[in-house]
Amino acid sequence: MPRKPFIILSIFLLSWLVTAQSCMKMRISDTKAVQEFREAGVVLHIExxxxxxxxxxxxxxxxxxxxxLFFIHGSPGSWYAFEVYLKDKDLLKKYRMYSIDRPGFGYSQFGNDMNMEDQAKIIYPFINSIKNGKPLYIIGHSLGGPILVKLAADHPDDFKGMVILAGSIDADEEPKELWRGLLYYTPLQYFMPGAFRPSSNEIWAFKKELKDLDDEIRNISCDVYVVHGDKDAFVPVGNAYYAQKAMINARSFHLKILKGAPHFIPWEPWYGEVKEVLMNMN
Incomplete structure (x- = not known):
């Protein structure tokens, strides 16, 4: 390659490498979040x-x-994915609500992605620290789903119920996506913008771990609520039917299939459907 084009290409790649790590982090500053909630008439506590x-x-x-209610976001994302729930006046009459930045996202050591087991080992001590003697429900969307399963399987006596929203929990339903492996094992991952790098890395790791959940999922003994769209192109609806078949020791199992709904069911226009489930849990 001639010297000048090579220099231009090198500058472009270096600039993109720097920019990619600083943009699209999908998080909101604590100061801005507190102000936003204050304007909505809700006190937001940061910890x-x-x-x-x-x-x-x-x-x-x-x-x-x-x-x-303890919310766990998908991939990529941050606690802010559930901000509309944390502000909801009806839910606030019935629940105290927590939402976290999963390890590697938001302000939980951004970029430090880790596998499902290690994430659960970090999240559980926090859950244990906030117990108040009242029922505790965990809710997760997409890749937050297998985290719920891992937590509820490892600590079956801790949760009154779990709500899986379009959760990816069946290894046989996972697309191969071999390109993620290429990124995972090479420096090419650093050219992915912001939160998409830890997201791609954890998805690749999770695909391998889902098989390990096949036996553990039978340890779940709490009430289970599964909500899934039948037009989900990212996490096939077969995951919901797998949960129904596999969670044989759940205290109760409730399945809600949303007709015509895609993957993003926690938000409008399907927010009301999810809220109804949360409001009606015993």
Whole structure:
């Protein structure tokens, strides 16, 4: 390659490499979030929890004497994915609500992606620290789904219920996506913008771990609520039917298939459907 085009290409690649790591982090500053919630008439509490040197970032709203909803976002994302729930006045009458930045996202040591088991080991101590003697429900969307399964399987006595929203929990339903392996094992991953790098890395790791959940999923003994769209192009609806078949020891199992709904069911126009499930849990 001639010298000048090579220099131009090198400058472009270096510039993109720097830019890619600083953009599209999919998070909101604490200051801005607190102000936004204040304007909505809701007090937002921010906290950071140390787990063996790892900083887990979390927020919560609501009365500490109420039962708890604990939200876990998908990939990529941050706690802010559930901001509309944390502001909802009906839910606030019934629940205290927590939402976290999963390890590697938001302000939980951004970019430090890790596998499902290690994430669960960091998240659980925080959950254990916020128990208030009232029912505790965990809710997860997409890749937050297998995290819920891991938590509920490892700690079957801790949760009154779990809500899986378009959760990716069946290894046989996962697309191969071999290109993620190419990124995972090479420096090419660093050219992916912002949160998409840790997202791609964890998805590749999770694909291998889902098989391990086949046996563990039978340990789940809480109430289970599964909501899934029948037009989900990212996480096939077969995951919902797998949960129904595999969670044989759940105290109760509730399946809600949303006709015509895609993957992004936690938000409008399907928000009301999810909220109805949360409001009607016993």
């Amino acid at each position: 950071d929890f140390d787990v063996d040197g790892f900083n887990l970032h979390a927020v919560h709203t609501g009365d500490d004497t109420l039962p708890t």
